[in-house]
Amino acid sequence: MKKILVAILAICIAAGLQAKTTYKYYPKTELRPDKTVFLYVPNQKKEIKNALKSIDDPVQAKKVETLALTMAVESGLDEPENMFDPNGATLNINKYARFDIYFPKNPNGKMFVVCPGGGYNCVCHYIEGSYAADWLTEHGYTVAVVKYRLPNGHHSIPLTDVQTVFRYCREHQAEWGIEKVGVMGFSAGGHLAASASVLYDDDATRPDYSVLFYPVISVTVPFGHVYTGQKLIGNYNQMMAENPDECLRLINRYQLHRQVTSDTPPTFIVLTSDDKEVNPLNGLSYYESLLKHGVKAEIHCYQTGIHGFGFDYYKFNPNDWLGAARDDFFATLERWLNTL
Amino acid sequence: MGAFAASAQKYVPWTDLMPDKTVFLYANDAQAAVAAIDDPVVSKNVECLGLAIKEECGFTNPECMQGDLGQIREINGTSRFDLYFPENPNGQMVVICPGGGYWVVCTYGEGLYVAEWLLKRGITVAVAKHRMPNGHWTVPLDDIQLIFRYCRAHVAEWGVKKIGVMGFSAGGHLAASASTLYVDDITRPDFSILYYPVITFDKEEYVEHGSRACLIGSEEYWASRRGMTADEYIARQKAYAFLKEHYSLENRVNANTPPAFIVLGENDHTVLPMNSILYYQKLLENGVRSELHIFEQGSHGFCFFPEGKPDFLPADVRRAINGSLERWLKQME
Numbered sequence: 001m002k003k004i005l006v007a008i009l010a011i012c013i014a015a016g017l018q019a020k021t022t023y024k025y026y027p028k029t030e031l032r033p034d035k036t037v038f039l040y041v042p043n044q045k046k047e048i049k050n051a052l053k054s055i056d057d058p059v060q061a062k063k064v065e066t067l068a069l070t071m072a073v074e075s076g077l078d079e080p081e082n083m084f085d086p087n088g089a090t091l092n093i094n095k096y097a098r099f100d101i102y103f104p105k106n107p108n109g110k111m112f113v114v115c116p117g118g119g120y121n122c123v124c125h126y127i128e129g130s131y132a133a134d135w136l137t138e139h140g141y142t143v144a145v146v147k148y149r150l151p152n153g154h155h156s157i158p159l160t161d162v163q164t165v166f167r168y169c170r171e172h173q174a175e176w177g178i179e180k181v182g183v184m185g186f187s188a189g190g191h192l193a194a195s196a197s198v199l200y201d202d203d204a205t206r207p208d209y210s211v212l213f214y215p216v217i218s219v220t221v222p223f224g225h226v227y228t229g230q231k232l233i234g235n236y237n238q239m240m241a242e243n244p245d246e247c248l249r250l251i252n253r254y255q256l257h258r259q260v261t262s263d264t265p266p267t268f269i270v271l272t273s274d275d276k277e278v279n280p281l282n283g284l285s286y287y288e289s290l291l292k293h294g295v296k297a298e299i300h301c302y303q304t305g306i307h308g309f310g311f312d313y314y315k316f317n318p319n320d321w322l323g324a325a326r327d328d329f330f331a332t333l334e335r336w337l338n339t340l
Numbered sequence: 341m342g343a344f345a346a347s348a349q350k351y352v353p354w355t356d357l358m359p360d361k362t363v364f365l366y367a368n369d370a371q372a373a374v375a376a377i378d379d380p381v382v383s384k385n386v387e388c389l390g391l392a393i394k395e396e397c398g399f400t401n402p403e404c405m406q407g408d409l410g411q412i413r414e415i416n417g418t419s420r421f422d423l424y425f426p427e428n429p430n431g432q433m434v435v436i437c438p439g440g441g442y443w444v445v446c447t448y449g450e451g452l453y454v455a456e457w458l459l460k461r462g463i464t465v466a467v468a469k470h471r472m473p474n475g476h477w478t479v480p481l482d483d484i485q486l487i488f489r490y491c492r493a494h495v496a497e498w499g500v501k502k503i504g505v506m507g508f509s510a511g512g513h514l515a516a517s518a519s520t521l522y523v524d525d526i527t528r529p530d531f532s533i534l535y536y537p538v539i540t541f542d543k544e545e546y547v548e549h550g551s552r553a554c555l556i557g558s559e560e561y562w563a564s565r566r567g568m569t570a571d572e573y574i575a576r577q578k579a580y581a582f583l584k585e586h587y588s589l590e591n592r593v594n595a596n597t598p599p600a601f602i603v604l605g606e607n608d609h610t611v612l613p614m615n616s617i618l619y620y621q622k623l624l625e626n627g628v629r630s631e632l633h634i635f636e637q638g639s640h641g642f643c644f645f646p647e648g649k650p651d652f653l654p655a656d657v658r659r660a661i662n663g664s665l666e667r668w669l670k671q672m673e
Contacts, residue, residue: 266636273623273624273628273629273630273631274629279624280624281621281624281625284617284620284621284624287617287634288614288617291606291613291614291617296606296636297606297634297636298606298634298635298636299632299633299634300632300633300634300664301620301630301631301632301633302631303599303629303630303631303668303671304629304671324667324670324671325664325667325671328660328663328664328667331659331660331663332633332660332664335656335657335660336636338656339636339637
């Protein structure tokens, strides 16, 4: 009898240890989502359990569900998910694409769908995801951080995921007491957020407002970010050799400053003049188009802050790249958000 | 004198602040110079430089104040600047070019009240009440460069290390001119602060025509070919095209242009925001680290106002703009 008890105990401990997976990098916030929603995992307990084990990500909610959707286009990224730096940069997100929902203590009726950046090669979902959720929920915003599928040259993939998140949020808007759903994006995630803002399909997928951090807007010369463009669309040289019309069509489609109309949502853009990664002319061109079309918009270009300052501010990082401009920036963002 | 005193009383500034010194660039006689101005803001401590005027602007009427933002018209022989010294100087100085379409200078809203704000932050100030160009394009910049020469000669005495230029609207064009058309290290500002500036004269869809006409002459003036041969007229067209290109200050930006802080409102329908964007774009392209803030609210000419007084801006936007400028100035120390 005793032996059996000991054996049961041992099994329990072993199970406990097994469940407590360790990760290479943890976020510097204790905040965890209230709900994690997978997009493509089949709706079976076993599959969901397996998905949670397979993602390289300690940021998971206790409450998990899946939409069990079918992918219209496959990216072909078969390697396992891999978080390779403390910013939360994660490679190979594919069949476990998901979004984390955070509900604030004092909801203000507004929501953000957050698209972290990473050149469409990875998703930096700590500094441009969890930490954004930390700040936004503190300010009353409901948040969905999207860990979208990486395109690997299949351009429709990331936007499809973000639009799925929008549809989900719109469906739950009433239940959550949300009046408006906006989009926020960083760098390549800024390209994704701006894509959501100009390439939406219907009212459900149209963001009510956009906040773009050092976004990629152009995917080609003279000032665009070609790396991001090629991760999204494919190798330009190869495509020009195989199907130049299609290549040019896609490049033009993702030159987002050319897609702005008077229906583009109100936009807030933040840049730094010393950004050597994504030329600030990207954000500036987008603003110019908004101006031309009479869209309410603000742009704030700080002198210094380089690329990728996101929400990696003094709460998490003593060497905040935005430095003295951080409080100034937060106050400016907060003021603008309050006008919505 | 009596008439001037009466008209000056019409527009009393919303502050008791007076300059520590008023310096006349061209006048020789302090008493006569002070009597000739229509401006209650003048120091008891007056200096006359008695400089020679390089190019005449042609105004012969006495200057005249005509609005409660302290708009002074037709400044010529009374060209001057007011100096303000802070209690605890931080080593920075700003030469302020008030705006007014190169027709007037708004010496309160874009001069005196700005000086008051800067002084509280330890910044030494010169408010320029420069000559109006009246179609003589070298006139305002000549005055600003003379002010720079005077200030640079006094930096040790005043505890000043860096001198920037700050301009509003057409004064922004003047400040941007100072920043790009300087002739030596003395006249080159160390930094520029541009509030809703006029920048371009050659991109017709964005041009503020009033300022352009006042600085380089009107379209009608340049289009007239009365008394000219065909070749003279062709040469004249060329000269006009040159001036439009030359005073489009985005065309003059290079890697040595001082860093700028630019602020404006998106709904500025007087000086279109593209003016600022063109200048900022060139700063970026030339690797000059700078700041640009375009607010949704804030139409043209939002000026500065003393605290607690009626303001053209919502309080939160004013706070944001002032906060950004204060932080940027600290970064530039």
